[in-house]
Amino acid sequence: MALPKWERKARVFLCVFGLLLSVYALHVELSRESNPDYRAMCDLGESVSCSKVFTSRWGRGFGLVQFFVAADNPLNQPNSVLGIIFYTLQMGLGLSLSKKAAMLLVFFSWVSVAGSLYLASILAFVLGDFCMVCVSTYIVNFVLLFTNIKRRRAIEGVKEKTG
Secondary structure (H helix, E strand, C coil): CCCCHHHHHHHHHHHHHHHHHHHHHHHHHHHHHHCCCCCCCCEEECCEEHHHHHCCHHHEHHHCHHHCCCCCCCCCCEHHHHHHHHHHHHHHHCCCCCHHHHHHHHHHHHHHHHHHHHHHHHHHHHHCCCCHHHHHHHHHHHHHHHHHHHHHHHHHHHHHHHC
């Protein structure tokens, strides 16, 4: 089975876009931590501020890891680092046509969508902010889930026909 051209292009676009967003988010967070006066391009106003979101409690370890380890513990990484790992994993696993890789892609996508829904609710109801970078990553995660489900179904269909 060959990988459909649309899927390869979609995966590369989504993963590269997700990586760029995550690297930018990490840059903004690190810049803001070293210089509190730093103003990011995505800071458009009082309630439209990505740097405010990235440097909030929920910008590291989803705001949850700090309950288990110290806030400055290496396990309490910025969410953007998790995004970099996720999109790299999606790109790498996307190279394989195995059923196991397809299942892992879907599983990791569901985890990312659950994280996106959690962070979106924090964004809207706790922080009362709008973060264009964050919302863009949520959209990328949902589209990756859709792409991965289509792949898994296609691979399962081929395996059943040849099996």
